[in-house]
Amino acid sequence: MNALGVANEEEHPLLRQRVRDIASGGEGVLAAVLHEWHGGRLLRIAYVQPAAGIAWTTAADNIGPALWRGTSSSGSPGGVTERRT
Numbered sequence: 001m002n003a004l005g006v007a008n009e010e011e012h013p014l015l016r017q018r019v020r021d022i023a024s025g026g027e028g029v030l031a032a033v034l035h036e037w038h039g040g041r042l043l044r045i046a047y048v049q050p051a052a053g054i055a056w057t058t059a060a061d062n063i064g065p066a067l068w069r070g071t072s073s074s075g076s077p078g079g080v081t082e083r084r085t
Helices: none
Strands: 018-021 027-038 041-049 056-059 063-065
Antiparallel strands (some): 041 056
16 A cells, blocks of 8 residues: 555555556546545545546556557557557
């Protein structure tokens, strides 16, 4: 478990980085990891924001780094960079 900041927000090492939720297979930016009480238990909840669409939550243990993605030919982030040999 990582150190807590303001409002029970965990200072997670993947914060503001692209992550993959292994439970849903979705990818997005990790917006926050909060410690919240649910059903009498303290849980670590990850908030993930996709590039387009609605953010979702998952257990913090379900997230990991997303596959590496470079920039597209237009220079915008998120495009898959092809490697040519």
